Amino acid sequence: MSVAEQIKPFxxxxxxxxxxxxxxxxxxxxxxxxxMLEQGYKGKIYxxxxxxxxIVGVKAYPTVADIPDGVDLAVVLTPREVVPDVVRDxxxxxxxxxxxxxxxxxxGVDGDGQRLQDEIVSITQGSGVRVVGxxxxxxxxxxxxxxxxxxxxxxxEKIPVGLxxxxxxxxxxxxxxxxxxxxxDLGNCCDVDHSDCLEYxxxxxxxxxxxxxxxxxxxxxxxxxxxxxxxxKKPIVVLKTGRSQQASRAAQSHTGSIIGRDEVWDAAFRQCxxxxxxxxDEMSDLLKVFCYVPTMAGRGIGVLTFTGGLGIVAIDSCEAxxxxxxxxxxxxxxxxxxxxxxxxxxxxxxxxxPAVMTGSRRYGDSLKDGLHMFMEDPGIHAAILILASWMxxxxxxxxxxxxxxxxxxxxxxxxxxxxEGWLHDVRxxxxxxxxxxxxxVLVLPTGDRAIKALSRVAKYSEYRxxxxx
Amino acid sequence: MSVAEQIKPFxxxxxxxxxxxxxxxxxxxxxxxxxMLEQGYKGKIYxxxxxxxxIVGVKAYPTVADIPDGVDLAVVLTPREVVPDVVRDxxxxxxxxxxxxxxxxxxGVDGDGQRLQDEIVSITQGSGVRVVGxxxxxxxxxxxxxxxxxxxxxxxEKIPVGLxxxxxxxxxxxxxxxxxxxxxDLGNCCDVDHSDCLEYxxxxxxxxxxxxxxxxxxxxxxxxxxxxxxxxKKPIVVLKTGRSQQASRAAQSHTGSIIGRDEVWDAAFRQCxxxxxxxxDEMSDLLKVFCYVPTMAGRGIGVLTFTGGLGIVAIDSCEAxxxxxxxxxxxxxxxxxxxxxxxxxxxxxxxxxPAVMTGSRRYGDSLKDGLHMFMEDPGIHAAILILASWMxxxxxxxxxxxxxxxxxxxxxxxxxxxxEGWLHDVRxxxxxxxxxxxxxVLVLPTGDRAIKALSRVAKYSEYRxxxxx
Numbered sequence: 001m002s003v004a005e006q007i008k009p010f011x012x013x014x015x016x017x018x019x020x021x022x023x024x025x026x027x028x029x030x031x032x033x034x035x036m037l038e039q040g041y042k043g044k045i046y047x048x049x050x051x052x053x054x055i056v057g058v059k060a061y062p063t064v065a066d067i068p069d070g071v072d073l074a075v076v077l078t079p080r081e082v083v084p085d086v087v088r089d090x091x092x093x094x095x096x097x098x099x100x101x102x103x104x105x106x107x108g109v110d111g112d113g114q115r116l117q118d119e120i121v122s123i124t125q126g127s128g129v130r131v132v133g134x135x136x137x138x139x140x141x142x143x144x145x146x147x148x149x150x151x152x153x154x155x156x157e158k159i160p161v162g163l164x165x166x167x168x169x170x171x172x173x174x175x176x177x178x179x180x181x182x183x184x185d186l187g188n189c190c191d192v193d194h195s196d197c198l199e200y201x202x203x204x205x206x207x208x209x210x211x212x213x214x215x216x217x218x219x220x221x222x223x224x225x226x227x228x229x230x231x232x233k234k235p236i237v238v239l240k241t242g243r244s245q246q247a248s249r250a251a252q253s254h255t256g257s258i259i260g261r262d263e264v265w266d267a268a269f270r271q272c273x274x275x276x277x278x279x280x281d282e283m284s285d286l287l288k289v290f291c292y293v294p295t296m297a298g299r300g301i302g303v304l305t306f307t308g309g310l311g312i313v314a315i316d317s318c319e320a321x322x323x324x325x326x327x328x329x330x331x332x333x334x335x336x337x338x339x340x341x342x343x344x345x346x347x348x349x350x351x352x353x354p355a356v357m358t359g360s361r362r363y364g365d366s367l368k369d370g371l372h373m374f375m376e377d378p379g380i381h382a383a384i385l386i387l388a389s390w391m392x393x394x395x396x397x398x399x400x401x402x403x404x405x406x407x408x409x410x411x412x413x414x415x416x417x418x419x420e421g422w423l424h425d426v427r428x429x430x431x432x433x434x435x436x437x438x439x440x441v442l443v444l445p446t447g448d449r450a451i452k453a454l455s456r457v458a459k460y461s462e463y464r465x466x467x468x469x
Numbered sequence: 470m471s472v473a474e475q476i477k478p479f480x481x482x483x484x485x486x487x488x489x490x491x492x493x494x495x496x497x498x499x500x501x502x503x504x505m506l507e508q509g510y511k512g513k514i515y516x517x518x519x520x521x522x523x524i525v526g527v528k529a530y531p532t533v534a535d536i537p538d539g540v541d542l543a544v545v546l547t548p549r550e551v552v553p554d555v556v557r558d559x560x561x562x563x564x565x566x567x568x569x570x571x572x573x574x575x576x577g578v579d580g581d582g583q584r585l586q587d588e589i590v591s592i593t594q595g596s597g598v599r600v601v602g603x604x605x606x607x608x609x610x611x612x613x614x615x616x617x618x619x620x621x622x623x624x625x626e627k628i629p630v631g632l633x634x635x636x637x638x639x640x641x642x643x644x645x646x647x648x649x650x651x652x653x654d655l656g657n658c659c660d661v662d663h664s665d666c667l668e669y670x671x672x673x674x675x676x677x678x679x680x681x682x683x684x685x686x687x688x689x690x691x692x693x694x695x696x697x698x699x700x701x702k703k704p705i706v707v708l709k710t711g712r713s714q715q716a717s718r719a720a721q722s723h724t725g726s727i728i729g730r731d732e733v734w735d736a737a738f739r740q741c742x743x744x745x746x747x748x749x750d751e752m753s754d755l756l757k758v759f760c761y762v763p764t765m766a767g768r769g770i771g772v773l774t775f776t777g778g779l780g781i782v783a784i785d786s787c788e789a790x791x792x793x794x795x796x797x798x799x800x801x802x803x804x805x806x807x808x809x810x811x812x813x814x815x816x817x818x819x820x821x822x823p824a825v826m827t828g829s830r831r832y833g834d835s836l837k838d839g840l841h842m843f844m845e846d847p848g849i850h851a852a853i854l855i856l857a858s859w860m861x862x863x864x865x866x867x868x869x870x871x872x873x874x875x876x877x878x879x880x881x882x883x884x885x886x887x888x889e890g891w892l893h894d895v896r897x898x899x900x901x902x903x904x905x906x907x908x909x910v911l912v913l914p915t916g917d918r919a920i921k922a923l924s925r926v927a928k929y930s931e932y933r934x935x936x937x938x
Contacts, residue, residue: 024931027860027862028832080812083842107777108813159789168778205485215778215781241782247785250777250781254778279886279917280915281914308576309634311719312716312723313708313749314721316711319715319716325715343572343582344573344578354572388637389638394496419749442545446750449750
């Protein structure tokens, strides 16, 4: 059985045993069974609890051995002391995939935790049983309406992001992005690790981009080999935390991870073609760009603004992150000069404001003209629109203008960066979703963040092209 | 007349002449008169337009000379060719404060623009007339319901931020912050410059923190002297744009600014005690911290999370920006150990999740306990709460918990960093405003951004203390 086949039941189980599931349900109970039912999981669920004959209407069993059928995935929710025994029962029952949820194993400070985790490992090692955890929120798969996360508020969306994490936090949101296409929280990584999951996502047709959260890696050699191979097929975005000595110690106590010097990680990631981000905002922005817009064919950026001030900020950002605010083609320049006030310095970035102020055309029409001219310029591989002073009730509307331009230029991404109060408060989410459906236009909060994210996509594309040479 | 007295009419005029104001009103007309009336300006307004006897019900005059009364402030909205003549008329009328709104002066690429701007300067130099602009959105003062910004959507709020800018963009929002306490867009800076405005804000009782947007400075020596003096009384946050050669050239064309090497700026800002930010997000975060929470008494940070993963990210950030994730006092440690699971590594950051999972107390009560213990620790000068897995309908509510703790510890700031979908989409703005009113609790998007902003405030406090020694 390949590693990918071993990992599959964690994300796509036909049947799940919930061992030690509580009878307590409702608000604050965080009952996994209740959560799974609410999320619409279609497989079979076997609650295991010696003190209940049913929980929320589902027949319960006193022990794993009492379950009459075969089981794909066991989720162990018992107190830590009995976990090794439960894992042994699962192995005896022939269950080959086990998630251990509880905390207080290698992540604890008393000796007992480490001993208990070692016991789990020695029971399963060589038995064909794979273990995710301990200290995990579990796994989730939006394509199967399946989530072990006890948080009922988790938003799931069928997006092509595969998440491999050592913290449950990323199962909620990565900022404003509904993250969960598919996700695995590895917790303490006593058995299943990042490399195993990378092998699963490598050829998974639902996954276009892989997000990694790493506190530590046990088998560095294998990780480099697998990650280096997978990154040649799919982009891998990495948030490696625990840079400092203090953070490393905390990571050790959070997930019992083995850690190493940060510069070594940096070099290793670069060597494997992995894309390292510094924080959660960057992770979120970059995943959005990979998911929702076409890849830039080069580093040439066109910046359109309604404000000269932020155009200059955008040049600073391009310089810092390695994109090129290209000179406009002479045809593009001439077309703009023909409609601009005579004194306007026409170039890139282009401030549309003077044309709007002095011209007789409607706001939206001026914007549409400007975007068209920029998108037609062969040196511009992506356009960033930094919007300010745009009125909500203007016609044609912002959405109409962007949709029309996106339709005409399917190969070039556009990013909208709105500095508007009304867009932030009321309409952004709505606008974002409408535009996202085009597969060409994305909304990101600021020009700086848009340029940083696009630059990393451009560099990754170059990496992929360099491999093809 | 002191410089501060010269600048005052730009922000607090008793009467305003709008010269060249259009008769066109309504959507997309950007009519300044209409905007001023809507915003509730209480002073007298004199529209000047030879082709109208009234505009939106306000009596109009054919020329400046025809205005029967004295005028505090003239706003010139005519095409650029006639601006020098209008400015001369204003001077003859005895108006000592003139805003020139139009573009195409030193910001233009044809020779005419520079010549016209030079003419304005030669008319006013030595005459006692001060000029803001050209190429400006004007000035605004929320404390007087006064704004020349033609954008009717501008949000004004009586917040203690004085803005000195070279772009109109910051008159809308600085991201999610309603920026305008008082603001001046200097545009091309043909006369009134950053130093003049700093002298105004220096002793202005409405202004607690000053935000600067700089593309270029003409009189560097005076700026260093004034800024160095003012920063000893009030924090000055600077966004200096145009770092690269390309951006410098664009700044030259945007506002005709004289620019210089970025490292020179960096050193100069540091020498004067100015706080430089890299982008608009940082500007917004930092202004919020200065405006809305008490100053930290030291660099000690306490980090509370519901997620070990983001606790480690917070340590990375503290290390990067120079705050200290302090060791807990032994009393604090012992108090937490008494209520935590036996295996939990109790320290800072503290993951509240295990206590919530294994304890019998309600979510909100566990959080309140944890916050209380942290805030009482003498080494902790500010607490950051990184929230995840919090349910909207839990009681006691998040707001109640935070309000109660804030009430008990008036001298220590708390920052809430929510990773929750429901908080981002629906409740954040509401929650933010409720908490802001306490003057102790702030909401910022991520731990990383909160730590960066707090670190700068802590360093500024040290600077102020070092001056007092």
